[in-house]
Amino acid sequence: MTLFSINTKIKSEFCKKVYILHFKSKFKMKRYIKLFILCLVLSQSIFYVHGQDLFINNTVNRKYTNLNGKWEYVLDPYKTGGMGGAAVYENKEATGKTDRVEYSFDTAETLYVPGSFNTQKPELKYFEGIVWYRKTFDKANIDANKRYFINVGAANYKTKVTFNGKVLGEHEGGFTPFSYEITDLLKEKDNYLIIGVNSGRRADYIPSVVTDWFNHGGITRDVKLLETEKTFINNFFIALDKSSLDKKNKTIKGSVFFDGPQITQEISVKIPELKVEETFNTNQEGPTTFSFSVKNLKLWEPANPKLYEVHISAGSSSVKDAVGFRTIETRGREILLNGKPVFLKGICLHDENPFRKDRANTTEDAELVLNWAQELGCNFIRLAHYPHQEKLVRLADEKGILLWEELPLYWGIQWGNLEVLEKAKSQYDELINRDYNRASSIIWSIANETAPGKDRNNFLSNLADYIRSKDSTRLISAAVKKDQEIDGHPDSVYTYNDPLIEKLDIISINEYLGWYGGLPEESRTKSFTTGMKKPIIVSEFGGGALQGFHGDKHTRWSEEFQENLYKESLAMFDKIEGLAGMTPWILVDFMSPLRQLRGVQDGWNRKGLISEKGQKKKAFFILKEYYDNK
Known part of the structure; x- marks a missing residue:
């Protein structure tokens, strides 16, 4: 039984037994009521959260039919799932001149799959809602001794999958793969796969309502028709036992x-x-x-x-x-790869192809950015702020680039919501299942720039324990915030006492002195202390620059300002005891609706070392020189 073959009934029966045992104990009333409510939540939501029949890994090396290409689509801006009284997934067609059908895939426009629907049609640029996609196909030589599955690499954010008029299920999460079985529904002729994808944001989603990246909606990664044996290996994990190193x-x-x-x-x-x-x-x-x-x-x-x-x-x-x-572990303030200290010469990255202005989804997309990273001198990349395409992770295996992976547990998460915690576990299940066998992936990160608090601490502590129970071959980190300045601590010392640090193998910090507050030269007086003997990664630093705009080192948005900021920041971070790596923000300018300064940002976050046109900024060469000398 895999992580994704546990059904609702089993979960519900388990919770009932827990409730009965707890009731028979002499615990206080409030304790067992809370436990019973938690079990009810889990039993009611487990299928909805996981939202797939069976996790099938390593699809690239299985027998499949590629369903990518042009798909017809219709919009569902009011999120009703139907038009003119008919469910969209039923694929209605008028059969006579008196029939009233108020939508038609046959006469609809098309979108390419995979790809963000926002970037394919100007009128859909900022659309957030449901798009219904249809793909029709024939399948000759259906083998009665085989099973067939629809596999979706990723669709953002909540997806309803239907096949030949039957609802297969719903999946939540915009960046991880899922599968549904269609063995008993598949025909030799006239199959229609209709998938509704809702890119709308909600407070109880992961990520929540506000992000600093573009909300690429739709089917953003490959869709495949998988063919398997009746009984088959749907996944396997394999790794080096570090005790034998x-x-x-x-x-x-x-x-x-x-x-x-x-x-x-x-x-x-x-x-x-x-x-x-x-x-x-x-x-x-x-x-x-x-x-x-x-x-x-x-x-x-x-x-x-x-x-x-x-x-x-x-x-x-x-x-x-x-x-x-390989093995990865920590020893005091060092990170050890295969038992030897390694300095992580990294960079942050978003999963976009800047030339196409689209979510990355091809090996060529991955090749583009990984080559830039290697040219910069990197041996490490932080894949921010969500799971990137599997093709990039596999290519990193081939090229020898270490990776940090994370979920978008970012601003505004509902830490006190038990269903959101289950969603986080589910999405990490899918990511761990997908990338467990990738040697390049060495860090799971559980949060970015989140403020300490009781609910948040409990949520992330629970999640860290859950991840360790699923995968002991990687390290756990999170980008934590520095303490608010208090009496007795001079502002030249940055302290870190987030209680989450106790759960982490690596302390990661984001520090934007010189960009968000102060000037770059102020870095010269700063120092850092954490009170814990653990390795430290500077997980973000940097500032914006418009490629081709020049001025002196004090002219904001100029390449010279960014260049000077990097010089001062690198000198500051070199003084950190236990510095084991860094991932400056960011390799390439990326799309973000939050960044609207006309003539400078124009919808792009300009902190990249490379512009969206592929042109390197002056700070690129400062970091390259630093890494060349490490």
Whole structure:
């Protein structure tokens, strides 16, 4: 049973048992009422939150039909799901001259999938609401011994998936993949897949109402028709056991997840290059775990991003993937990659192609920005502020670039809302399932610029524990705020006492002195203290500059101002005890409706070291020189 095959009934029955046990205990009335309410919330919302039939990983290496391309669409600005009394997903057509049907996909305009609908039509630039997409297709040679799934790489934000007039389910979350089974609905002719995507923002969503990036709506990543065996491997985890790092023979451990009627199988794990071929018997009660030792294992690292082809098979089902093996941990104020200290020479990045002004969705999009990062001298990228496309993470594996990944647990989150916490866990489930086997991914971040408070502390502490229970192969961090200045602390010392720090492996700080308050030269008098012996990453710093606009170092928006800001900031951060890396904000200018200064911003956040036209600013070369000397 995988994370996504637990149904509502099971969850509900579990909660009832918890309630009965708690009722029989001698705890106070308020305690068991709160627990019972929590269980009711979980039992009612678990399917809605997870919103998919089965998580299927590694779709790039499975048999599939690509459903990308032109899709017809109709708008649903009032979010009713119907027009003229007919549900849109029913695909109604007039059958006679007296029929009244008030929409038609057959005569509708088209949008490209994947892609943001906002950037494809001028009239949709700031539209936030529901767009209904339709894709028609035939499927010859349907195999009765196979299963078929619709897989969506991502759709922003809340998605209803229907097939041949039947509602398959709803998925919430704009950046992670989901699948629905259509085996019993698939026909050889005239199939129609209709997907409604609502990009509207709400206070109980992740992210919440206000963000500093463009809300690209629609189906933003690939759509595939997957074909699997009746019983098949839907996911597997594999990693190097860090306890064997110093041994001559290393230990590989992992788990395999099945779905289907014949769970009793013999599993084969092969790594041909290492001459590994191991067999295990399945566990009917849950995922099958395995471990074995290997000789002559080359570890994955930026200087040598070694990947091994891993084959896993059981019965007629088999999967393969290119996997790197590494360890990541901390020791005092150091970050250790494969047991050796590493300085993370990083940069922040949004998941956009600036030339197309669209959400990134191709390998070419990923190649563009990763090449820029490597030219800058980076071995590390912070993927802000949401899960980026899987193609980028896989390419980072190949290129040897370390990654920080995060959810948009950002401004305005409803920390006291238990359903929002479940949504965060669900979205992290999907991200962990997707990227567990990617060696490049080394940090899960659980928040950005959030203020301490009881509800927030409980929410993020709970989430950190949950993530650790799912994945012990990565570090946990969060971009925390400095303390408000209090009596007895001179303003030259920045202190960090956020209680969340105790839950983190790495302390990450955002500091914009010289841009949001003060001037760059004030950096010379500043110092930092956290009171904890942990590594520190400066997760954001920088300032805006319009590429091609020049002035002296005090002229705001000039390249010279940004250049000087980088010089002063880098000198300030070099004084931090335990500095283990940094990710300045940001590699490329990116779209943001919050940034409206005419003639300068024009809807773009200008803190990039590269303009939206691909032109490098002067600060790019300051950071490059700094990294070249690290």
